[in-house]
Amino acid sequence: MSRLTRTGQNVLTEAMMRIAVLGGTGLMGKLVVTAARDAGHDVVIAARSTGVDISTGMGMDAAFDGVDAVVDVSDHVTNNAKKAVAFFESAAENIAKAERKAGVKHHVLLSIVNCDDPRLKAFGYYQGKAAQERAVEASGIPFTILRSTQWFEFGEKTVSVMGFGPVALVPRMLSRPVAAKTVARSLLNCVEQGPSGRAADLAGPEDLEIPAMTRTILQRRGQRKLLIPISVPGAGKAMRSGALLPGPGSMSAGPTLEEWLSAR
Template sequence: MKIVVIGGTGLIGSNVVKRLANQGHEAVAAAPNTGVNTLTGEGLAAALDGAQVVVDVSNSPNFADDAVMSFFKTSTGNVLDAEAAAGVRHHVALSIVGADRLRDSGYMRAKVAQEEMIKDGHTPYTIVKATQFYEFVKAIAETGADGDTVRLTPAKLRPMAADDVAALVAEVALAEPVNGLVEVAGPEAIPLDELARQILKVDGDPRTVVADPGTAYFGAVLDDNSLTPDAGFRTAPTKFADWLAARAAR
């Protein structure tokens, strides 16, 4: 089966491509550095020719409110149009648990807009909504950095390993579309400031992480329920301590 992975050279996308290829499928990594630009449409029709499934794990290079909204609307619109023309049977997209609760965040508003476009499209779909990745916590910490101090909300998340995200996305790509959502979260609820504190320590980063409930997360103030899923979600297997130990070993 031919499966095109939009954003297929990134952290999640490259992992999904590898998993699908290892199972004998024709997994195509579609990204600007492979000649496919979903903003301009360059190379998109050729990449989707003969594809049965499209997996979209792409992300905006710019998180400014207007830029991220423009990226997801333009890219998603072009992909949906191209896959309809190509007769694609299943559209899989990666989104974020709790995005619809954080309308103060321009990034989250853009992800909700992307989800709505997919739901209104003509291709059967499955939207995988995941919690935050362990691998992105340090980048999140940088948003609260001020000299030797990092201020982050102590709101609890249920973070998960990127490898677990990729495994589920690949699994969903090979299944029938549900025309709905599949939510996945990590096995433990952990405060964001504590996640960052432990990762910085393992990385030898001397900065001090300070818990500040008023610190915004990409424009929105969080509580313990903001980015955690409702009942019925799937639980990713990798615990934070195990992921952290592997990071320390590397």
């Protein structure tokens, strides 16, 4: 299947794909689904609410039927390293099994910048994401892994999860945050470009302290909260001192925080 798009006087033909989005009902999943559909692709939303469970493999055979590429933005938030590693490894095995059965030609995984950095080992969730990457690499399915920094939306999510009435706990982190919508578009670009292994890390255009960023977002939203910065046990010093920042060869993409706030 193909479509015609027009840029000036040039007519380009682009192949359409059938894309399954794991975690397609979450924040990032919805953005990827929208971006893919806007580009004319056929999208399968795969989530527990649509009958797909990556922890058991339930529903994946049907979801992957006729699919060209799978985008995995599913999540399992826990800071227990043993639980995180077990979940992500098991899920990756279930996904790869269903992909092989369906003949899927490309697996695209969203991961986190520096999730395998030894300085961040105490953060169990990162150990889980690193294990997920290794499982994808060993699966035999052609893949692309895109690591991104924290999103602007991370601040609001943290407040909703760690908020207690008028008070909220916010981790002390130095990051180069990026807009979730920018990440979604980059994931779609990965799909359309084909398997490339590890893609360049994706980050925003400016270094920001997460507590300060969160405070700015809440002020612009008209929300009044007392934010209390806290250090993540075992990894706090590393997170404050630059362990979350991307290294050489990373991609920087806007908008800035101010541009993102103004657009919203």
